[in-house]
Amino acid sequence: QANRDNVLAATAALTTVIASLNNKTEEKRHRVKVPGFVVNTVPLFTIDEFRSRYRLTRSAFEFVLGELMKYELLNQHEEPTSSKGIPGDKQLLIFLDYIGHQCNQSELEVLYDVSAGKVNEIVHSLPRKIVPTLSSQFIKWPTELEAHTNAEGTLYHSGFPNVLGAIDGSHIEISTASSDFTTRKYRQAITLQAVASRNLLFYDVFVGCSGRMHDARVFQYSPLAAKVQTGENMYGLHLLGDGAYPLLNGLLTPFVDNGNLSNVQKQYNKHLSVARQVVERAFGQLKARFRRLRYIYQRDVPSICYTIVAACTLHNICILKNEASFEEDLDDLIDDYQDDQLAPQNNNQTTQQKRWAIAESL
Known part of the structure; x- marks a missing residue:
């Protein structure tokens, strides 16, 4: 009887763990994202708010963006779930947000309404584009x-x-x-x-x-x-x-x-x-x-x-x-x-x- 009770207890515990994992998976699958953050919210940032978040002033941001666009380094990424590409300014904002803070990539995924794969691609690929071209100019x-x-x-x-x-x-x-x-x-x-x-x-x-x-x-x-x-x-x-x-x-x-x-x-x-x-x-x-x-x-x-x-x-x-x-x-x-x-x-x-x-x- 004791062994049977132990087996039942273990089974119940395992069922609870599986249910918890399923709930987390479901929660991740339906993670609420922030639509239009770059288009609707970022333009409303004050000078200090923009600088605090992206660690550059708008003027410096526009300069860096212009340099990257000049060398055609910001290609449009195609979203797997959407036909819309990711604009160059949005890619740079994502990278600056990443490098300027200790936030998780999942936070960027939610804030910028971009898939996890594309966030990961942007934060890893942009430095590889900046270094061969801009680094030799400015360092x-x-x-x-x-x-x-x-x-x-x-x-x-x-x-x-x-x-x-x-x-x-x-x-x-x-x-x-x-x-x-x-x-x-x-x-x-x-x-x-x-x-x-x-x-x-x-x-x-x-x-x-x-x-x-x-x-x-x-x-x-x-x-x-x-x-x-x-x-x-x-x-x-x-x-x-x-x-x-x-x-x-x-x-x-x-x-x-x-x-x-x-x-x-x-x-x-x-x-x-x-x-x-x-x-x-x-x-x-x-x-x-x-x-x-x-x-x-x-x-x-x-x-x-x-x-x-x-x-x-x-x-x-x-x-x-x-x-x-x-x-x-x-x-x-x-x-x-x-x-x-x-x-x-x-x-x-x-x-x-x-x-x-x-x-x-x-």
């Missing part, structure tokens, strides 16, 4: 005039001479199943390496290396390493990095503090730290504007890389268009990532002498 190495203008501004604000830009790495947490991306803090992350100017413009970005990889090694993997080491297009200037980077003629780093630094060395480190903060601020503004970069719930690493570079491209467009930053979101974006492994010391006398000469001039 680019400075001209000699631009580089020296940046150096003059950096000298004025920090006292450090001949600075082309600052380099650093930032972790972007991801959800890939690969253990190769597990960091020393047991998070899964990919590293974004970037060079930023004094006005927080990205001159160069490199993404794809595991978050467990040290900054010096990421740097060596990047095409930037050869440029810095050969002096190509460095215009007699240099980058600034923290102690995780190698000391090179084109990349200056702090004196290692073993507790016995001279006042000259301490002063040099202080000026370098102030000048180098621009890249940290650039990362902060990037993640404040495009909240998806706080955590990218994707498993395909190439798609993740495209999404990150697309965000960097849009960041630069916003800088060039004098878009206001999202300062209110910066407080909770303190990046606790810091590569505490120092790069091997460079014994090259010319490079050492250059650093000492700058230190003694400050």
